[in-house]
Amino acid sequence: SQQGEEDPQALSIQEGENATMNCSYKTSINNLQWYRQNSGRGLVHLILIRSNEREKHSGRLRVTLDTSKKSSSLLITASRAADTASYFCAWEDTGGFKTIFGAGTRLFVKA
Amino acid sequence: GAVVSQHPSRVICKSGTSVKIECRSLDFQATTMFWYRQFPKQSLMLMATSNEGSKATYEQGVEKDKFLINHASLTLSTLTVTSAHPEDSSFYICSATDHTSGSSDTQYFGPGTRLTVL
Numbered sequence: 566s567q568q569g570e571e572d573p574q575a576l577s578i579q580e581g582e583n584a585t586m587n588c589s590y591k592t593s594i595n596n597l598q599w600y601r602q603n604s605g606r607g608l609v610h611l612i613l614i615r616s617n618e619r620e621k622h623s624g625r626l627r628v629t630l631d632t633s634k635k636s637s638s639l640l641i642t643a644s645r646a647a648d649t650a651s652y653f654c655a656w657e658d659t660g661g662f663k664t665i666f667g668a669g670t671r672l673f674v675k676a
Numbered sequence: 677g678a679v680v681s682q683h684p685s686r687v688i689c690k691s692g693t694s695v696k697i698e699c700r701s702l703d704f705q706a707t708t709m710f711w712y713r714q715f716p717k718q719s720l721m722l723m724a725t726s727n728e729g730s731k732a733t734y735e736q737g738v739e740k741d742k743f744l745i746n747h748a749s750l751t752l753s754t755l756t757v758t759s760a761h762p763e764d765s766s767f768y769i770c771s772a773t774d775h776t777s778g779s780s781d782t783q784y785f786g787p788g789t790r791l792t793v794l
Binding site: 606613653 | 712717718719720721722769773783787
């Protein structure tokens with residue numbers, strides 16, 4: 566399978582709570598990116614973390630990367646109803662610039 | 677920032693016809709373009725990688741004769757779904773990157789094309 570795993574598959578939280586999504590991949594990577602996708606729409610790039618980085622922040626987003634465990638996490642703090650979407654991690658493997666997507670987490674934030 | 681466009685955004689066709697989807701990089705030269713397919717409530721599956729001026733590299737399980745990819749210029753790649761059938765109905769997304777620039781790790785995604793085959 567191309568895809569690694571993301572968990573949870575679905576997450577439902579109340580507005581104001583934090584949401585954490587995890588991603589695991591299988592290969593050696595150059596970088597890992599997180600994207601958001603609203604239903605039936607295109608992808609929105611959120612954040613990129615390179616293989617030599619361990620943590621990155623952007624506004625309410627915090628991404629960690631553990632290359633020894635081949636895993637990454639995305640934390641959204643103080644969630645809002647507008648954060649409701651599917652979130653995907655995607656990694657560029659070192660072999661040939663391909664970007665492979667994880668299975669995704671569907672986040673629902675209740676107002 | 678760099679922009680990638682896709683045309684058409686939506687297409688409905690009859691079974692057995694062929695459909696061409698265009699992917700354009702609007703303000704940069706895309707040395708490499710990728711085509712993905714996304715079924716409802718699923719993730720993006722990489723179909724093929726195309727480099728300008730050479731044949732596309734298809735992922736395992738993707739029929740190259742059914743999904744024809746042409747990357748004839750540095751700003752345009754096309755995906756043609758030949759003899760489309762209802763099971764080809766999906767959301768097709770392209771992305772582009774410029775490996776000749778200093779920031780080769782940035783991929784820019786198009787808005788997607790929703791194909792419905794009746």
